[in-house]
Amino acid sequence: MGPLTGIKIVELAGxxxxxxxxxxxxxxxxxxxxxxxxxxxxxxxxxxxxxxxxLRGRKQIAxxxxxxxxxxxxxxxxxxxxxxxEGFRPGVTERMGLGPEAxxxxxxxxxxxxxxxxxxxxxxxxxxxxxxxxxAITGALAAIGRKDQPPTPPLxxxxxxxxxxxxxxxxxxxxxxxxRSSGKGQVVDAAISDGTAHLMTxxxxxxxxxxxxxxxxxxxxxxxxxxxxxxxxxxxKYISVAPIESKFYALLLDKLGIDASELPAQNDRSNWPxxxxxxxxxxxxxxxxxxxxxxxxxxxxxxxxxxxxxAPSHPHMKAREVYVEIDGVIQPAPAPRFSRTxxxxxxxxxxxxxxxPEEALTGWKILSSLDKWRETGVIQP
Numbered sequence: 257m258g259p260l261t262g263i264k265i266v267e268l269a270g271x272x273x274x275x276x277x278x279x280x281x282x283x284x285x286x287x288x289x290x291x292x293x294x295x296x297x298x299x300x301x302x303x304x305x306x307x308x309x310x311l312r313g314r315k316q317i318a319x320x321x322x323x324x325x326x327x328x329x330x331x332x333x334x335x336x337x338x339x340x341x342e343g344f345r346p347g348v349t350e351r352m353g354l355g356p357e358a359x360x361x362x363x364x365x366x367x368x369x370x371x372x373x374x375x376x377x378x379x380x381x382x383x384x385x386x387x388x389x390x391x392a393i394t395g396a397l398a399a400i401g402r403k404d405q406p407p408t409p410p411l412x413x414x415x416x417x418x419x420x421x422x423x424x425x426x427x428x429x430x431x432x433x434x435x436r437s438s439g440k441g442q443v444v445d446a447a448i449s450d451g452t453a454h455l456m457t458x459x460x461x462x463x464x465x466x467x468x469x470x471x472x473x474x475x476x477x478x479x480x481x482x483x484x485x486x487x488x489x490x491x492x493k494y495i496s497v498a499p500i501e502s503k504f505y506a507l508l509l510d511k512l513g514i515d516a517s518e519l520p521a522q523n524d525r526s527n528w529p530x531x532x533x534x535x536x537x538x539x540x541x542x543x544x545x546x547x548x549x550x551x552x553x554x555x556x557x558x559x560x561x562x563x564x565x566x567a568p569s570h571p572h573m574k575a576r577e578v579y580v581e582i583d584g585v586i587q588p589a590p591a592p593r594f595s596r597t598x599x600x601x602x603x604x605x606x607x608x609x610x611x612x613p614e615e616a617l618t619g620w621k622i623l624s625s626l627d628k629w630r631e632t633g634v635i636q637p
Contacts (some may be wrong), residue, residue, distance in 0.1 A: 257600035258285020258590075263338045263432065264620070266330065267314070268321075268354070271295060272345030272412070273420030273448060275310040276369045277340055280425045283590035285599050286338075287619055289332060290316040292608050302433075303607050309587050313602035315616040317635055327353040327634040332622050335362045338435075339428050343371040346381050356443050364440040367431040371424050375447035387415035390448040394419075398455055403473030403480065463631035474525075476500065482532035483508070483522065486561055493544035494561035497535075508556040512538050545583075550618030 267278040275290075282288040305311070320323045320326040330355070340359060342349050349355045356368045373390045374380040375441040382540040391414050392407075401408040413595060424446035431444050464470035476478040483505050486494045499505040502522060502541070509516045512535070519534060522526035539547065544560050562570060568579035568586050580589045583604035590599045608616070613635050617623040629635050 257597065258283070259597040260284040260286040261597070263287065264336060265289070266291065266333050266337045266340045268330075268340070268344070268349070269316075270341075270371070272310075272343075273416045273424065274341055276342035276421035277371065277424040277428070277600075278282075278380075279313060280421065280521050281329035281428070283599055283602055285597070288312055288314035288619065289333065289616065291321070291333075291627055292316050292318045294318045296318045302554050305607055305610075306583050306585055308605050309585070311605035312582070312587075315618075316606065316623045317611065317612050317613060317616040318609045319609035319634055320365075321487055322351055323631075323634065324353075325634045326572055328363040329622075329634045330354055331358065331362050332625075333620065334359045334366060336621050337363065337366060338432055339367040340371045341371065341554070346370075346372065346376045347408075355591070356564075360441060364441060365435050365439060367428050367435060367444060368441065369424050369428045369444045369446065371410055371420060371446050372418075373448045375450060384559075386618055387412040387448070390419065391415040391452050394453040394456060395459075395626050396452050396553070398470075399456075399459065399472065399478060401472045401478070403471065404600055405473065409474065414455065414613055415448045415452050419453075419455055420446065422446040461620070480525075480528070482528050485532070487539040489542060489544040489547060490540055491543040495539065495544055496561055497557060499555075499557040504555050504557050507554065508551075508558070511551055511554065511556055514538055 260281060263281070265278065265281055265286050265288040267274070267276075267290040269290055269292045278288050278290065281288050319329055321330070339624070342354075358368050359368055366386065368634070370376060373383070373385050374383065376437055386399065388409050391410075396414055397407045399407075400410050400414075422600055424444065427444035427446050431442050459468060459620075463470070468475050469480075472478060476484055481500075484500060485496045486496050488494055495599050499508045505522050506516060507520070514534060519531055522531075542550075546557075548560045552560070567573060573579060577589060580587055580601055581587075582602060585604070613626055613630070617626060622629075626635075
């Protein structure tokens with residue numbers, strides 16, 4: 257089930273944003289077959305397979321991509337696929353015999369998704385790098401952090417997953433939609449640096465209008481404003497407050513028991529330290545849970561700062577079933593929500609060793625010629 261039911265995707269095994277994109281498409285109902293390399297013992301950070309959540313929701317099969325037979329096997333899958341995902345450096349799949357030209361010869365309607373950090377061309381196209389480097393070059397990293405502190409790496413949310421995986425998923429969906437009317441596929445060149453730059457569009461506008469400073473920690477949404485920040489409570493835990501609008505700010509002060517007339521004006525930047533000190537002192541008097549009981553659900557723009565293990569137990573998250581348990585592992589459910597084509601819960605990650613080829617190829621026409629491919633030694637018995 258799901259809005260992408262009937263869509264078939266071939267995923268050439270990679271790490272990070274490529275698998276995240278494949279997971280998103282699988283979460284929404286697409287049939288995604290991940291092609292692992294027989295000669296590769298594994299990719300990414302080592303962990304038990306059940307915790308490699310980006311591999312959920314799809315079958316895997318091990319193929320020798322260094323052999324002509326292995327390449328031929330993948331091209332046979334391409335013939336019936338709607339899309340392909342690859343995350344190698346530019347030119348690698350061409351050398352393997354699985355580049356766009358070879359695939360389009362087999363399937364002119366194919367959408368060929370390419371996930372890289374720097375893109376398919378440009379001076380840095382062949383350079384090795386990671387999420388932190390990609391967001392650094394876009395200006396995003398320089399803008400994240402507190403005043404007089406170095407830039408703060410924001411996990412890999414901004415680059416790999418936000419600027420990479422989500423943009424590749426969006427691009428492939430757009431291209432597959434267009435292919436339905438034109439009958440022609442195309443290459444989707446999704447670069448993490450491109451996507452991250454695009455995510456910064458609003459901030460370019462603010463900077464151009466003179467409403468955002470290049471100095472970290474001095475702007476409204478980067479911890480500069482005292483009314484848009486996190487504060488430590490009496491128990492060492494934290495809460496977040498973000499009442500940008502004046503009426504919400506007034507409500508926060510009222511609920512905190514602070515007389516607004518005793519404070520400088522909300523947006524008097526020269527006196528922001530005064531406001532911050534007053535807020536910090538008051539919030540430090542109660543525990544996080546005490547403030548949650550007082551402020552949560554109001555228009556004070558409040559939320560407790562929860563840890564990864566606390567978030568699934570929050571009443572709102574539980575009510576909306578934002579998290580699910582699959583094979584004993586708590587994890588986010590598919591998103592977004594659909595009123596009619598609700599996706600099924602994802603299946604747990606399973607490697608080639610746990611997936612017989614007959615099962616992995618269910619729904620693919622190539623299943624009928626499985627014996628032939630076994631005889632060539634391309635796939636596992």
